Amino acid sequence: MINYRISSVEGYSERIGELVSMLEHTRAVTLKDISDLTQMDLDYLTDEESNSIGALLMHIASIEFVHQVITFEERDINSKELLKWQAALELGHHARETIKFNHLDFYLNELALVRERTLSQLKSYSDDWLFEERQWDNGVRHNYYYLWFHVLEDEISHRGQIRIIKRKLQQHN
Template sequence: MIDYRIKNNGGYTKTMGELVSMLEHSRAVTVEEIKDLTEEDLDKRADGDVNTIGSLLLHIASIEFVHGVISFEGRDINKVELEKWKAALELGEEAGKTIKGHPIQYYINELSAVREKTLAELIKRNDEWLFEENEWPNGVPYNHYYLWFHVMEDEINHRGQIRSLKRRLKKEKI
């Protein structure tokens, strides 16, 4: 059952717990939205769309993975990691060609594996860490809180796309 309250579920500092609550709520809503999709639903392109629901789901996982590497390890992804996640990160034609042929449980497992690592790392950190300032190579400042807000923002945005694709695919079936 989805919890519709933002609250610290224990073990986290105040703000971190609230952030985790929001991340987990966003994920629960995403999983509820996709849980009954077929492989055909996941792989089909709606008219005029380049991305599939499956590629959007792996994109959500890839963004969380990359932000974990940046915030927990203080580095960018390496060549091996980029090779694994490149199509999902970039989306588009390549993702459409390579991200297909998987049942819904594959995508749920990918999302869950990345989230498990995220939660295992966030529990080790506190509110001060969230507000720690860093700088991108181009000189633009950011903090860890923003990175994790962006993970949630990206998931919610793509869930909207998934809902739209589901409606359009349903119309095409009629």
Template sequence: MDYRIKERAGFSPKIGELVSMLDYTRAVTLADVEGLSIEQLDHLADGHSNSIGALLMHIAAIEFVHQIIAFENRDLTEQELEQWLVPLELGDKARSEIRGHSLDYYLDELKKVRDHTLSLMESVDDSWLYEEGQYDNGVTYNKYYLWFHVVEDETSHRGQIRILKRMVEK
């Protein structure tokens, strides 16, 4: 694992640094879930918690949504919502629907989304990070913030994954 934030070949300088952060964040997440069984991925600590599997799908869903917002400047289509709404919202539906998958299933979903993110990021330059948009509620953001949030969200949920993993291992 590389503990340096640095430019990456194939990307403009700041985009490369952002990719470096995304890569590090993902590498730690993958190390934390390595070897988990379906039973461990599906474990629910109580009636209100999310499973590790659901949290992994949520991480993929957040990144997918941010691809759409950042690169296409739009909301999700009905078809995209159908695919991603449950892992985005988590909760009761996720507890019942996101179950029974192997770790490879979740890793494949994360990889597909990340590979697409990286291909999209190859096509933009540093000035793109500072382009602004506005949420429906009137709050302004820039694209740099959107991708910071992807890192922040994964890091936050990785903390939950670590707690759940300790509970399952006892």
């Protein structure tokens, strides 16, 4: 059942608990939206330049993974990690060629594994950590709260794309 209240989740500092509540709500809605999809639905392309729902789900997992590395380990992803996640991060042609023929359980597992680490790691941080300022190479300042907000907005944005693809699938069938 989806929780439609934002509150601080027990086991986390107050603001991080609220962030966890938002992350979990966002994911619950995404999972509800994809719960009935077949492997063919997950691979469906609306045109030759589009992304599949499966690729978008892997993208959601990849963005969260990259933000784990950036915020929890304070580094960029390495070449080994890039091998696993590059197609999902970039989407487009490479994703169309490599992210396919997987059943829903594959994507659910990838999303769950990444989220499990996020939730586990966030338990060890305080609210002050969310507001720690960093600076990108281009001089733009940001904080960890913004980076985790981006994880939320990215999933919500791609869930909108997934809904559009599902509507086109219904028209196609």
